[in-house]
Amino acid sequence: MHTITPVILCGGSGTRLWPLSRKSYPKQFAHILGDESLLQACAKRLSGGSRGVSFAAPLVLTNSDFRFMVTEQLLECGIDPGAILIEPEARNTGPAILAAALHAAETDPDAILLVAPSDHVIPDHDAFHAAVAAGVKAVEAGRLVTFGISPTYPETGYGYLDLAARPDDTGAAIELNRFVEKPDAATAADMLKAGHYLWNGGIFLFAARDIIAAYKAHSPNMIPAVKDAVSGAQADLGFLRLDSGAWGRAESISIDFAVMEKADNLSVVPFTGHWSDLGSWAAVLRESTQDENGVATSGPTTAIDCSNSLLRSENDGLQLVGVGLENIMVVAMPDAVLVADMNRTQDVGKVVKTLRDKKAAQAESFARDHRPWGYFETLALSDRFQVKRIVVKPGAALSLQSHVHRSEHWIVVSGTAKVTVDETIKLVSENESVYIPLGAVHRMENPGKLPMVLIEVQTGAYLGEDDIVRYEDVYSRGQGAKG
Known part of the structure; x- marks a missing residue:
């Protein structure tokens, strides 16, 4: 039984499923096809084990805005995450995967890593595990493995993999000739007919030692910055925040361009099961x-x-x-x-x-805004006033804060709120309200076991989410951070 560490890439802010998927809450967190999110489905697929492979706790790469969503969703589906690396800014998959490999190599240079996007659909777990087991054999021979999806129609929205031979029924890894960029319709039809082209699934399997060596050979300039970002990472509430200064020096590039298209030890495992990147x-x-x-x-x-x-x-x-x-x-x-x-x-x-060009808020943000403590949604907004519905999770608390430009009135409609206003702390129950004067230092908490819901009425000259002077925050957010 081979133990494999999943590396789940969960930092994307895809726009292809707008308006359901937006920068503030992208598709991997949404319930698009059922009762679980795409991230949850991915994590469950890469847990347990069968066909001679088992999976360790996943290593997740995401950004600061999504870190609490990742933890919450994984725990909801019974997955206890391993390390969660926080990318200070988006630098594409090249630096992200190298960071994961360097982090894993600190404890086990021979660790086998399975890199997977968090937003793909692969319903047959057993078939996928069988493909991974086939890939492990190639990894043991020092190969870098990618997974090719058997095409069912001449898709023009995917890149392709040109194999050295037609896949047979064994599922064994086949040497890769070259990567093929997204084709036009006629070329896609010809490749489908040829039989030795597969869709590029964007899923990779390799030993940490081997992929680091490939970066050193084909993208050596990336190594110092990413290595410094990993070695300088700081623990932050159970997350590992990569050093921002070093990370900013890393080139923003995909792993395909940085390494895979240059490597000469690449093999492809054909996957004949159902797959979709849910990209449209x-x-x-x-x-x-x-x-x-x-x-x-x-x-x-x-x-x-x-x-x-x-x-x-x-x-x-x-x-x-x-x-x-x-x-x-x-x-x-x-x-x-x-x-x-x-x-x-x-x-x-x-x-x-x-x-975005029209500066429409809907381009990137939802009316419902998710926060580590819960969420809020704007019910009405006009000149000098705003009405919000706020939901606070059990045991959660907003930061201790004040506002320069607005006062607030809170009405509890469900549950009980523990409210701090300057030196006064009191419980506010259903149908009760409390006034927060402009400049008052205040906080709301949910001491109960059920979600607490309140209506907030804001009045003032400026109602932006960045009008926050933060004094204390259990989620370690800085000044001006929202919520």
Whole structure:
């Protein structure tokens, strides 16, 4: 039985599933296809073991904004994470994977690492474990292994792997000839027919020692910065925060360009099981349960005389109705609605760029804003006032803080709040309220065992989330950090 350490890449802020996936809460944390998030499904797939492989606690790479989401979601599905490395800024997969390898090599240079994105769909765990077991044999021979997905149609949105031979039924690793960038439709059709091209799944298996050697050979300039970032990492509430100064010196580059396209010891394990990177709304439609007309619905929706369409409402109070739709997708959020031809779902990234250029908040942020202690959502916002619904998790507390430009009024609607206002500390129960004058040092806590809900009314000249003077925070956030 070979023990493998999963390396889960969870720092992405993908835009291809906007408006459900946004920078502040990307798709890996969303419940897109069921009751568990893509991150949770990934972590469960890379736990336990079968087919001669077992998995250690995962090593997760994410950013500071997502660190508490990662921990909460993993613990919810019964996965106790190992180290969680915090990337000070996005530098692509090249530095991230090297950091994971250097960290693992500190305790075991021969550790076998399985690097996987957190947002893929692979429902057959047993088949995937069998593919990993086949890859281990190549790793033991000093190979760097990537996984190729058997193509089922001429996809133009994926890169391809050109194998030295056609895959057979053994599932054994095959030497890689070259990487192929995303093709046009005609080239994709030719590659599908040729039989020795696989989709590039972006999943890798190697020994820590071997991948570090590959970086030294093919991207030596990256080694000093990432090594300094790992050696200078600081423990932070159970996380390991990579040194920001050193990390900023690392080149922002993918592992494919940094190492894999230059290495001469690369092998590919063919994977014939079901796989999706869930990289577009068309992919979500393919993965969803459809009716006899090819229509998939989610949430409070009604489809009348529709075909080959996706209707999704993420707002319980918003009834989405489609009539006579063909090859159309509609995703309705509380603050944004996307309507598109199903053949144009790869262009959703252009939507996000357009909204950013217009400085629309919906480009990157939700009306519901997640925080380590819970979340809040804006119910009304106008000149000099804002109304929020705030939900605080059991045992959680907001920071001890004050505001320069606004006062607040809190009304508890569910549970009990422990409220600090300057020198006064008191319990505020359901249907009770408390006033927070401008400049008062205050905090709210949930001492109960159930979520606490309150309505906050803010009034003042400036209502931005950065109007915070922070005095004490159990989550170690700095001045001006939100919430």
